[in-house]
Amino acid sequence: xxxxxxxxxxxxxxxxxxxxxxxxxxxxxxxxxxxxxxxxxxxxxxxxxxxxxxxxxxxxxxxxxxxxxxxxxxxxxxxxxxxxxxxxxxxxxxxxxxxxxxxxxxxxxxxxxxxxxxxxxxxxxxxxxxxxxxxxxxxxxxxxxxxxxxxxxxxxxxxxxxxxxxxxxxxxxxxxxxxxxxxxxxxxxxxxxxxxxxxxxxxxxxxxxxxxxxxxxxxxxxxxxxxxxxxxxxxxxxxxxxxxxxxxxxxxxxxxxxxxxxxxxxxxxxxxxxxxxxxxxxxxxxxxxxxxxxxxxxxxxxxxxxxxxxxxxxxxxxxxxxxxxxxxxxxx
Amino acid sequence: xxxxxxxxxxxxxxxxxxxxxxxxxxxxxxxxxxxxxxxxxxxxxxxxxxxxxxxxxxxxxxxxxxxxxxxxxxxxxxxxxxxxxxxxxxxxxxxxxxxxxxxxxxxxxxxxxxxxxxxxxxxxxxxxxxxxxxx
Numbered sequence: 001x002x003x004x005x006x007x008x009x010x011x012x013x014x015x016x017x018x019x020x021x022x023x024x025x026x027x028x029x030x031x032x033x034x035x036x037x038x039x040x041x042x043x044x045x046x047x048x049x050x051x052x053x054x055x056x057x058x059x060x061x062x063x064x065x066x067x068x069x070x071x072x073x074x075x076x077x078x079x080x081x082x083x084x085x086x087x088x089x090x091x092x093x094x095x096x097x098x099x100x101x102x103x104x105x106x107x108x109x110x111x112x113x114x115x116x117x118x119x120x121x122x123x124x125x126x127x128x129x130x131x132x133x134x135x136x137x138x139x140x141x142x143x144x145x146x147x148x149x150x151x152x153x154x155x156x157x158x159x160x161x162x163x164x165x166x167x168x169x170x171x172x173x174x175x176x177x178x179x180x181x182x183x184x185x186x187x188x189x190x191x192x193x194x195x196x197x198x199x200x201x202x203x204x205x206x207x208x209x210x211x212x213x214x215x216x217x218x219x220x221x222x223x224x225x226x227x228x229x230x231x232x233x234x235x236x237x238x239x240x241x242x243x244x245x246x247x248x249x250x251x252x253x254x255x256x257x258x259x260x261x262x263x264x265x266x267x268x269x270x271x272x273x274x275x276x277x278x279x280x281x282x283x284x285x286x287x288x289x290x291x292x293x294x295x296x297x298x299x300x301x302x303x304x305x306x307x308x309x310x311x312x313x314x315x316x317x318x319x320x321x322x323x324x325x326x327x328x329x330x331x332x
Numbered sequence: 333x334x335x336x337x338x339x340x341x342x343x344x345x346x347x348x349x350x351x352x353x354x355x356x357x358x359x360x361x362x363x364x365x366x367x368x369x370x371x372x373x374x375x376x377x378x379x380x381x382x383x384x385x386x387x388x389x390x391x392x393x394x395x396x397x398x399x400x401x402x403x404x405x406x407x408x409x410x411x412x413x414x415x416x417x418x419x420x421x422x423x424x425x426x427x428x429x430x431x432x433x434x435x436x437x438x439x440x441x442x443x444x445x446x447x448x449x450x451x452x453x454x455x456x457x458x459x460x461x462x463x464x465x466x467x
Protein backbone atom coordinates (compact mmCIF):
# COMPACT_ATOMS: atom_id res chain seq x y z
CA UNK A 1 0.00 0.00 0.00
CA UNK A 2 2.92 2.31 0.62
CA UNK A 3 3.61 2.03 -3.09
CA UNK A 4 0.31 3.79 -3.79
CA UNK A 5 0.37 6.12 -0.84
CA UNK A 6 3.70 7.75 -1.64
CA UNK A 7 2.75 8.81 -5.18
CA UNK A 8 -0.63 9.88 -3.89
CA UNK A 9 0.92 12.19 -1.32
CA UNK A 10 3.35 13.46 -3.93
CA UNK A 11 0.56 14.43 -6.30
CA UNK A 12 -1.40 16.02 -3.48
CA UNK A 13 1.61 18.16 -2.64
CA UNK A 14 2.04 19.03 -6.31
CA UNK A 15 -1.58 20.19 -6.38
CA UNK A 16 -1.14 22.23 -3.24
CA UNK A 17 2.03 24.04 -4.36
CA UNK A 18 0.50 26.14 -7.16
CA UNK A 19 -2.79 26.54 -5.30
CA UNK A 20 -1.12 28.05 -2.26
CA UNK A 21 1.46 29.82 -4.40
CA UNK A 22 -1.15 31.66 -6.41
CA UNK A 23 -3.88 32.27 -3.84
CA UNK A 24 -1.70 33.09 -0.83
CA UNK A 25 1.62 33.92 -2.45
CA UNK A 26 0.44 35.82 -5.52
CA UNK A 27 3.00 33.99 -7.64
CA UNK A 28 0.91 34.01 -10.84
CA UNK A 29 3.95 34.95 -12.93
CA UNK A 30 6.03 32.14 -11.54
CA UNK A 31 3.39 29.48 -12.14
CA UNK A 32 1.96 31.00 -15.32
CA UNK A 33 5.15 31.83 -17.21
CA UNK A 34 8.42 30.73 -15.65
CA UNK A 35 7.48 27.21 -14.64
CA UNK A 36 5.88 26.29 -18.00
CA UNK A 37 8.87 27.56 -19.99
CA UNK A 38 11.29 25.71 -17.72
CA UNK A 39 9.28 22.53 -17.98
CA UNK A 40 9.05 22.79 -21.75
CA UNK A 41 12.83 23.25 -21.96
CA UNK A 42 13.47 20.24 -19.72
CA UNK A 43 11.06 18.22 -21.78
CA UNK A 44 12.62 19.10 -25.12
CA UNK A 45 16.25 18.76 -24.08
CA UNK A 46 15.62 15.68 -21.97
CA UNK A 47 13.64 14.03 -24.72
CA UNK A 48 16.33 14.72 -27.30
CA UNK A 49 19.05 13.54 -24.96
CA UNK A 50 17.23 10.31 -24.30
CA UNK A 51 16.54 9.65 -27.95
CA UNK A 52 20.09 10.39 -29.07
CA UNK A 53 21.40 8.23 -26.27
CA UNK A 54 19.22 5.36 -27.41
CA UNK A 55 20.02 5.91 -31.05
CA UNK A 56 23.72 5.61 -30.29
CA UNK A 57 23.25 2.12 -28.86
CA UNK A 58 24.31 -0.37 -31.49
CA UNK A 59 21.80 -2.96 -32.60
CA UNK A 60 23.95 -5.27 -34.72
CA UNK A 61 21.57 -8.17 -34.98
CA UNK A 62 17.96 -8.64 -35.84
CA UNK A 63 15.77 -9.45 -32.87
CA UNK A 64 13.17 -11.58 -34.48
CA UNK A 65 10.13 -11.84 -32.26
CA UNK A 66 7.90 -12.83 -35.04
CA UNK A 67 4.30 -13.76 -34.97
CA UNK A 68 4.35 -14.82 -38.59
CA UNK A 69 6.26 -16.60 -41.31
CA UNK A 70 9.56 -15.00 -42.23
CA UNK A 71 10.39 -14.31 -45.85
CA UNK A 72 12.28 -17.24 -47.37
CA UNK A 73 11.66 -18.89 -50.70
CA UNK A 74 9.48 -17.12 -53.17
CA UNK A 75 6.76 -19.71 -53.14
CA UNK A 76 6.27 -19.58 -49.34
CA UNK A 77 3.96 -16.73 -48.48
CA UNK A 78 5.27 -14.63 -45.66
CA UNK A 79 3.66 -12.30 -43.16
CA UNK A 80 4.50 -8.76 -44.17
CA UNK A 81 3.45 -7.07 -40.95
CA UNK A 82 4.39 -9.55 -38.26
CA UNK A 83 7.62 -10.52 -39.92
CA UNK A 84 8.58 -7.60 -42.11
CA UNK A 85 11.24 -8.07 -44.74
CA UNK A 86 11.73 -4.45 -45.80
CA UNK A 87 12.08 -1.25 -43.76
CA UNK A 88 8.79 -0.06 -45.22
CA UNK A 89 7.00 -3.09 -43.79
CA UNK A 90 8.76 -2.58 -40.48
CA UNK A 91 7.40 0.96 -40.43
CA UNK A 92 3.92 -0.37 -40.94
CA UNK A 93 4.48 -2.66 -37.97
CA UNK A 94 5.62 0.26 -35.81
CA UNK A 95 2.77 2.52 -36.81
CA UNK A 96 0.19 -0.20 -36.24
CA UNK A 97 1.73 -0.74 -32.84
CA UNK A 98 1.65 2.97 -32.08
CA UNK A 99 -1.91 3.50 -33.22
CA UNK A 100 -3.57 0.21 -32.38
CA UNK A 101 -1.36 -1.52 -29.79
CA UNK A 102 -1.26 -4.80 -31.64
CA UNK A 103 1.01 -6.48 -29.14
CA UNK A 104 -1.40 -5.68 -26.32
CA UNK A 105 -4.12 -7.24 -28.38
CA UNK A 106 -2.32 -10.55 -27.94
CA UNK A 107 -2.40 -10.14 -24.19
CA UNK A 108 -3.32 -13.29 -22.32
CA UNK A 109 -4.42 -13.83 -18.80
CA UNK A 110 -2.99 -16.67 -16.78
CA UNK A 111 -5.02 -18.05 -13.93
CA UNK A 112 -4.68 -20.84 -11.43
CA UNK A 113 -8.09 -22.44 -11.13
CA UNK A 114 -9.51 -24.98 -8.74
CA UNK A 115 -8.33 -28.39 -9.54
CA UNK A 116 -5.60 -27.12 -9.66
CA UNK A 117 -5.42 -26.25 -13.32
CA UNK A 118 -3.48 -23.46 -14.90
CA UNK A 119 -5.36 -21.74 -17.68
CA UNK A 120 -4.62 -19.08 -20.23
CA UNK A 121 -7.27 -16.93 -21.80
CA UNK A 122 -7.20 -14.02 -24.15
CA UNK A 123 -7.67 -10.79 -22.26
CA UNK A 124 -8.61 -7.70 -24.20
CA UNK A 125 -9.37 -5.38 -21.31
CA UNK A 126 -5.93 -3.88 -21.05
CA UNK A 127 -5.88 -3.35 -24.78
CA UNK A 128 -9.23 -1.61 -24.73
CA UNK A 129 -8.46 0.50 -21.70
CA UNK A 130 -5.10 1.46 -23.16
CA UNK A 131 -6.59 2.40 -26.49
CA UNK A 132 -9.35 4.48 -24.91
CA UNK A 133 -6.82 6.20 -22.71
CA UNK A 134 -4.23 7.02 -25.35
CA UNK A 135 -6.66 8.04 -28.05
CA UNK A 136 -8.55 10.30 -25.66
CA UNK A 137 -5.32 11.91 -24.61
CA UNK A 138 -4.38 12.49 -28.23
CA UNK A 139 -7.72 14.11 -29.00
CA UNK A 140 -7.49 16.21 -25.86
CA UNK A 141 -4.01 17.42 -26.75
CA UNK A 142 -5.19 18.26 -30.27
CA UNK A 143 -8.18 20.13 -28.89
CA UNK A 144 -5.85 22.24 -26.78
CA UNK A 145 -4.41 23.73 -29.97
CA UNK A 146 -7.30 26.16 -29.75
CA UNK A 147 -5.32 27.88 -27.03
CA UNK A 148 -2.16 28.20 -29.06
CA UNK A 149 -3.43 29.18 -32.48
CA UNK A 150 -5.37 32.21 -33.61
CA UNK A 151 -7.38 29.84 -35.73
CA UNK A 152 -7.88 26.14 -35.18
CA UNK A 153 -5.74 24.03 -37.51
CA UNK A 154 -8.06 22.66 -40.18
CA UNK A 155 -7.91 19.02 -39.22
CA UNK A 156 -8.68 19.69 -35.56
CA UNK A 157 -12.08 21.21 -36.30
CA UNK A 158 -13.80 17.95 -37.32
CA UNK A 159 -12.24 16.16 -34.36
CA UNK A 160 -13.55 18.73 -31.99
CA UNK A 161 -17.01 18.72 -33.56
CA UNK A 162 -17.13 14.92 -33.29
CA UNK A 163 -15.96 15.10 -29.71
CA UNK A 164 -18.74 17.46 -28.63
CA UNK A 165 -21.53 15.91 -30.59
CA UNK A 166 -23.38 14.74 -27.50
CA UNK A 167 -24.38 18.36 -26.74
CA UNK A 168 -25.12 17.49 -23.15
CA UNK A 169 -23.98 20.61 -21.37
CA UNK A 170 -22.89 24.16 -22.05
CA UNK A 171 -20.00 24.58 -22.51
CA UNK A 172 -20.27 21.55 -24.70
CA UNK A 173 -19.51 18.26 -23.02
CA UNK A 174 -16.57 16.46 -24.58
CA UNK A 175 -16.80 12.71 -24.96
CA UNK A 176 -13.06 12.27 -24.48
CA UNK A 177 -13.19 13.99 -21.10
CA UNK A 178 -15.38 11.21 -19.79
CA UNK A 179 -13.46 8.53 -21.66
CA UNK A 180 -10.09 9.53 -20.33
CA UNK A 181 -11.32 9.61 -16.76
CA UNK A 182 -13.00 6.24 -17.09
CA UNK A 183 -9.96 4.69 -18.76
CA UNK A 184 -7.47 6.00 -16.25
CA UNK A 185 -9.64 4.80 -13.39
CA UNK A 186 -9.69 1.38 -14.97
CA UNK A 187 -5.93 1.34 -15.48
CA UNK A 188 -5.41 2.37 -11.89
CA UNK A 189 -7.86 -0.09 -10.37
CA UNK A 190 -6.44 -2.84 -12.56
CA UNK A 191 -3.06 -2.46 -10.91
CA UNK A 192 -4.55 -2.59 -7.45
CA UNK A 193 -6.98 -5.43 -7.93
CA UNK A 194 -4.84 -8.01 -9.66
CA UNK A 195 -2.43 -9.43 -7.07
CA UNK A 196 0.18 -10.41 -9.65
CA UNK A 197 0.13 -6.90 -11.03
CA UNK A 198 0.18 -5.09 -7.73
CA UNK A 199 3.24 -7.09 -6.75
CA UNK A 200 5.21 -5.95 -9.77
CA UNK A 201 3.82 -2.39 -9.74
CA UNK A 202 6.13 0.30 -8.46
CA UNK A 203 5.47 3.81 -7.20
CA UNK A 204 6.67 4.98 -10.63
CA UNK A 205 3.75 3.12 -12.15
CA UNK A 206 1.18 4.77 -9.94
CA UNK A 207 2.65 8.26 -10.03
CA UNK A 208 2.10 8.99 -13.75
CA UNK A 209 -1.42 7.58 -13.57
CA UNK A 210 -2.26 9.76 -10.61
CA UNK A 211 -0.57 12.78 -12.17
CA UNK A 212 -2.36 12.47 -15.50
CA UNK A 213 -5.61 11.73 -13.69
CA UNK A 214 -5.26 14.88 -11.61
CA UNK A 215 -4.53 16.93 -14.72
CA UNK A 216 -7.70 15.61 -16.31
CA UNK A 217 -9.76 16.23 -13.19
CA UNK A 218 -8.44 19.79 -12.86
CA UNK A 219 -9.24 20.42 -16.52
CA UNK A 220 -12.73 19.02 -16.25
CA UNK A 221 -13.38 21.01 -13.08
CA UNK A 222 -12.37 24.31 -14.61
CA UNK A 223 -14.35 23.68 -17.74
CA UNK A 224 -17.64 22.50 -16.30
CA UNK A 225 -17.69 23.36 -12.61
CA UNK A 226 -15.48 26.08 -11.24
CA UNK A 227 -15.21 27.95 -14.52
CA UNK A 228 -12.23 30.10 -15.31
CA UNK A 229 -12.14 33.02 -17.73
CA UNK A 230 -11.11 31.45 -21.01
CA UNK A 231 -10.37 34.82 -22.61
CA UNK A 232 -7.57 35.55 -20.15
CA UNK A 233 -6.34 31.97 -20.36
CA UNK A 234 -6.05 32.25 -24.11
CA UNK A 235 -4.27 35.60 -23.84
CA UNK A 236 -1.74 33.90 -21.57
CA UNK A 237 -1.30 30.82 -23.72
CA UNK A 238 -0.86 32.92 -26.85
CA UNK A 239 1.88 34.80 -25.04
CA UNK A 240 3.50 31.50 -24.16
CA UNK A 241 3.21 30.30 -27.75
CA UNK A 242 5.11 33.38 -28.87
CA UNK A 243 7.82 32.99 -26.26
CA UNK A 244 6.93 36.29 -24.67
CA UNK A 245 7.77 37.02 -21.06
CA UNK A 246 4.91 39.49 -20.58
CA UNK A 247 3.10 39.44 -17.25
CA UNK A 248 0.03 37.24 -16.93
CA UNK A 249 -2.70 39.24 -18.72
CA UNK A 250 -5.32 39.08 -15.95
CA UNK A 251 -6.79 37.15 -13.07
CA UNK A 252 -7.38 33.47 -13.67
CA UNK A 253 -8.86 31.07 -11.14
CA UNK A 254 -6.30 29.13 -9.10
CA UNK A 255 -7.51 25.81 -10.51
CA UNK A 256 -6.07 26.85 -13.86
CA UNK A 257 -2.65 27.20 -12.25
CA UNK A 258 -3.03 23.78 -10.67
CA UNK A 259 -3.77 22.36 -14.11
CA UNK A 260 -0.87 24.18 -15.72
CA UNK A 261 1.56 23.28 -12.96
CA UNK A 262 0.70 19.60 -13.11
CA UNK A 263 1.15 19.68 -16.87
CA UNK A 264 4.53 21.33 -16.37
CA UNK A 265 5.51 18.65 -13.88
CA UNK A 266 4.39 16.00 -16.33
CA UNK A 267 6.44 17.53 -19.15
CA UNK A 268 9.53 17.75 -16.98
CA UNK A 269 8.96 14.23 -15.69
CA UNK A 270 8.60 12.53 -19.06
CA UNK A 271 12.30 12.29 -20.03
CA UNK A 272 13.15 10.64 -16.71
CA UNK A 273 10.37 8.13 -16.58
CA UNK A 274 8.65 5.24 -18.24
CA UNK A 275 6.60 7.80 -20.13
CA UNK A 276 9.55 7.96 -22.53
CA UNK A 277 7.88 5.03 -24.22
CA UNK A 278 6.28 7.67 -26.44
CA UNK A 279 9.63 8.08 -28.15
CA UNK A 280 11.11 4.72 -27.32
CA UNK A 281 8.48 2.74 -29.11
CA UNK A 282 9.87 3.97 -32.41
CA UNK A 283 13.28 2.66 -31.46
CA UNK A 284 12.25 -0.67 -30.02
CA UNK A 285 14.28 -3.29 -31.87
CA UNK A 286 11.58 -5.91 -31.78
CA UNK A 287 9.35 -3.57 -33.77
CA UNK A 288 11.58 -1.54 -36.06
CA UNK A 289 13.97 -4.15 -37.44
CA UNK A 290 13.05 -6.15 -40.46
CA UNK A 291 13.41 -9.90 -39.98
CA UNK A 292 15.79 -10.53 -42.82
CA UNK A 293 18.33 -12.75 -41.09
CA UNK A 294 17.87 -15.41 -43.74
CA UNK A 295 18.26 -12.99 -46.56
CA UNK A 296 21.18 -10.99 -45.29
CA UNK A 297 24.14 -11.83 -43.09
CA UNK A 298 24.42 -9.47 -40.13
CA UNK A 299 27.89 -9.16 -38.74
CA UNK A 300 28.68 -7.79 -35.35
CA UNK A 301 30.76 -4.68 -36.14
CA UNK A 302 32.99 -4.94 -33.09
CA UNK A 303 33.91 -8.57 -33.55
CA UNK A 304 37.70 -9.00 -33.53
CA UNK A 305 38.91 -9.69 -37.07
CA UNK A 306 39.33 -13.44 -37.36
CA UNK A 307 42.32 -14.84 -39.20
CA UNK A 308 40.98 -17.43 -41.58
CA UNK A 309 43.10 -20.14 -43.01
CA UNK A 310 41.84 -21.78 -46.14
CA UNK A 311 42.47 -25.36 -47.07
CA UNK A 312 44.57 -24.21 -50.00
CA UNK A 313 46.94 -22.44 -47.61
CA UNK A 314 47.06 -25.52 -45.42
CA UNK A 315 47.89 -27.69 -48.35
CA UNK A 316 50.59 -25.27 -49.49
CA UNK A 317 52.27 -25.51 -46.12
CA UNK A 318 52.13 -29.30 -45.77
CA UNK A 319 52.30 -30.34 -49.41
CA UNK A 320 55.61 -32.12 -49.16
CA UNK A 321 54.70 -34.02 -46.04
CA UNK A 322 51.34 -34.99 -47.42
CA UNK A 323 52.94 -36.22 -50.60
CA UNK A 324 55.26 -38.42 -48.61
CA UNK A 325 52.37 -39.85 -46.66
CA UNK A 326 50.53 -40.40 -49.94
CA UNK A 327 47.62 -38.31 -48.97
CA UNK A 328 45.38 -37.08 -51.79
CA UNK A 329 46.17 -33.52 -52.86
CA UNK A 330 44.00 -31.04 -54.64
CA UNK A 331 46.90 -29.35 -56.36
CA UNK A 332 49.94 -31.26 -57.37
CA UNK B 333 25.57 3.52 -37.24
CA UNK B 334 26.17 7.28 -37.33
CA UNK B 335 24.40 7.19 -40.65
CA UNK B 336 21.29 5.94 -38.97
CA UNK B 337 21.49 8.63 -36.30
CA UNK B 338 21.91 11.40 -38.80
CA UNK B 339 19.00 10.19 -40.90
CA UNK B 340 16.70 10.05 -37.93
CA UNK B 341 17.98 13.34 -36.54
CA UNK B 342 17.50 15.01 -39.89
CA UNK B 343 13.97 13.66 -39.95
CA UNK B 344 13.23 14.87 -36.42
CA UNK B 345 14.66 18.31 -37.12
CA UNK B 346 12.69 18.56 -40.34
CA UNK B 347 9.49 17.74 -38.48
CA UNK B 348 10.26 20.24 -35.72
CA UNK B 349 11.01 22.95 -38.26
CA UNK B 350 7.89 22.22 -40.19
CA UNK B 351 5.72 22.35 -37.09
CA UNK B 352 7.44 25.50 -35.86
CA UNK B 353 7.02 27.27 -39.18
CA UNK B 354 3.40 26.33 -39.35
CA UNK B 355 2.97 27.38 -35.74
CA UNK B 356 4.36 30.85 -36.26
CA UNK B 357 2.46 31.37 -39.45
CA UNK B 358 -0.74 30.44 -37.71
CA UNK B 359 -0.31 32.16 -34.43
CA UNK B 360 1.42 35.27 -35.69
CA UNK B 361 -1.46 37.46 -36.67
CA UNK B 362 -4.87 38.07 -35.24
CA UNK B 363 -3.56 37.06 -31.89
CA UNK B 364 -4.45 40.15 -29.95
CA UNK B 365 -7.33 40.01 -27.54
CA UNK B 366 -10.45 41.78 -28.76
CA UNK B 367 -11.33 45.07 -27.21
CA UNK B 368 -13.78 44.89 -24.35
CA UNK B 369 -17.42 45.18 -25.28
CA UNK B 370 -18.69 48.71 -25.32
CA UNK B 371 -21.38 49.46 -22.79
CA UNK B 372 -24.58 48.55 -24.61
CA UNK B 373 -27.31 51.03 -25.34
CA UNK B 374 -30.71 50.29 -23.87
CA UNK B 375 -33.21 48.82 -26.24
CA UNK B 376 -36.52 50.64 -25.85
CA UNK B 377 -38.90 48.61 -23.73
CA UNK B 378 -42.19 49.25 -21.96
CA UNK B 379 -40.62 48.92 -18.55
CA UNK B 380 -37.39 50.84 -18.42
CA UNK B 381 -34.67 48.59 -17.08
CA UNK B 382 -31.20 49.46 -16.00
CA UNK B 383 -29.17 48.49 -19.01
CA UNK B 384 -25.85 49.60 -17.67
CA UNK B 385 -25.38 46.28 -15.94
CA UNK B 386 -25.55 42.79 -17.30
CA UNK B 387 -27.95 40.21 -15.92
CA UNK B 388 -25.17 39.25 -13.54
CA UNK B 389 -21.81 40.74 -12.69
CA UNK B 390 -19.59 41.26 -15.73
CA UNK B 391 -16.86 39.16 -14.18
CA UNK B 392 -19.20 36.25 -13.66
CA UNK B 393 -20.81 36.64 -17.07
CA UNK B 394 -17.48 36.47 -18.84
CA UNK B 395 -16.91 32.90 -17.78
CA UNK B 396 -20.39 31.61 -16.94
CA UNK B 397 -22.73 33.08 -19.57
CA UNK B 398 -23.10 29.75 -21.36
CA UNK B 399 -24.17 28.05 -18.16
CA UNK B 400 -26.70 30.81 -17.56
CA UNK B 401 -28.02 30.37 -21.09
CA UNK B 402 -28.28 26.65 -20.54
CA UNK B 403 -30.22 27.26 -17.37
CA UNK B 404 -32.49 29.74 -19.11
CA UNK B 405 -33.11 27.37 -21.96
CA UNK B 406 -33.97 24.56 -19.60
CA UNK B 407 -36.26 26.76 -17.50
CA UNK B 408 -38.21 28.27 -20.34
CA UNK B 409 -38.41 25.33 -22.70
CA UNK B 410 -38.79 22.47 -20.23
CA UNK B 411 -40.41 24.14 -17.26
CA UNK B 412 -42.21 27.09 -18.78
CA UNK B 413 -40.64 29.48 -16.32
CA UNK B 414 -39.71 32.37 -18.52
CA UNK B 415 -38.90 35.15 -16.08
CA UNK B 416 -35.51 35.66 -14.57
CA UNK B 417 -35.18 37.88 -11.53
CA UNK B 418 -31.74 39.27 -10.81
CA UNK B 419 -30.72 39.57 -7.17
CA UNK B 420 -31.08 43.35 -7.49
CA UNK B 421 -34.72 43.08 -8.51
CA UNK B 422 -34.66 43.44 -12.27
CA UNK B 423 -36.72 41.05 -14.36
CA UNK B 424 -35.77 39.56 -17.70
CA UNK B 425 -37.32 37.26 -20.21
CA UNK B 426 -35.30 34.04 -20.22
CA UNK B 427 -34.49 34.18 -23.89
CA UNK B 428 -31.48 34.54 -26.11
CA UNK B 429 -33.15 37.63 -27.53
CA UNK B 430 -32.86 39.30 -24.14
CA UNK B 431 -29.10 39.23 -24.45
CA UNK B 432 -29.26 40.63 -27.93
CA UNK B 433 -31.66 43.33 -26.75
CA UNK B 434 -28.96 44.93 -24.65
CA UNK B 435 -25.97 43.81 -26.59
CA UNK B 436 -27.39 44.87 -29.93
CA UNK B 437 -25.22 47.92 -30.37
CA UNK B 438 -22.35 45.69 -31.33
CA UNK B 439 -23.47 42.91 -33.65
CA UNK B 440 -20.10 41.27 -33.20
CA UNK B 441 -20.48 41.17 -29.42
CA UNK B 442 -20.83 37.43 -29.08
CA UNK B 443 -18.63 36.61 -32.04
CA UNK B 444 -15.44 38.48 -31.37
CA UNK B 445 -14.83 36.60 -28.15
CA UNK B 446 -15.79 33.29 -29.64
CA UNK B 447 -13.58 33.83 -32.68
CA UNK B 448 -10.69 34.60 -30.40
CA UNK B 449 -11.30 31.61 -28.15
CA UNK B 450 -12.18 29.33 -31.07
CA UNK B 451 -15.58 28.37 -29.75
CA UNK B 452 -18.40 27.87 -32.19
CA UNK B 453 -21.75 27.68 -30.39
CA UNK B 454 -24.37 26.02 -32.52
CA UNK B 455 -27.13 28.28 -31.21
CA UNK B 456 -27.25 30.46 -34.33
CA UNK B 457 -28.18 27.50 -36.46
CA UNK B 458 -31.70 28.00 -35.18
CA UNK B 459 -31.79 31.21 -33.18
CA UNK B 460 -31.64 34.62 -34.78
CA UNK B 461 -28.05 35.73 -34.74
CA UNK B 462 -27.03 39.14 -33.53
CA UNK B 463 -25.74 39.85 -37.02
CA UNK B 464 -29.24 39.44 -38.43
CA UNK B 465 -30.96 41.02 -35.49
CA UNK B 466 -29.50 44.45 -36.07
CA UNK B 467 -30.31 44.58 -39.77
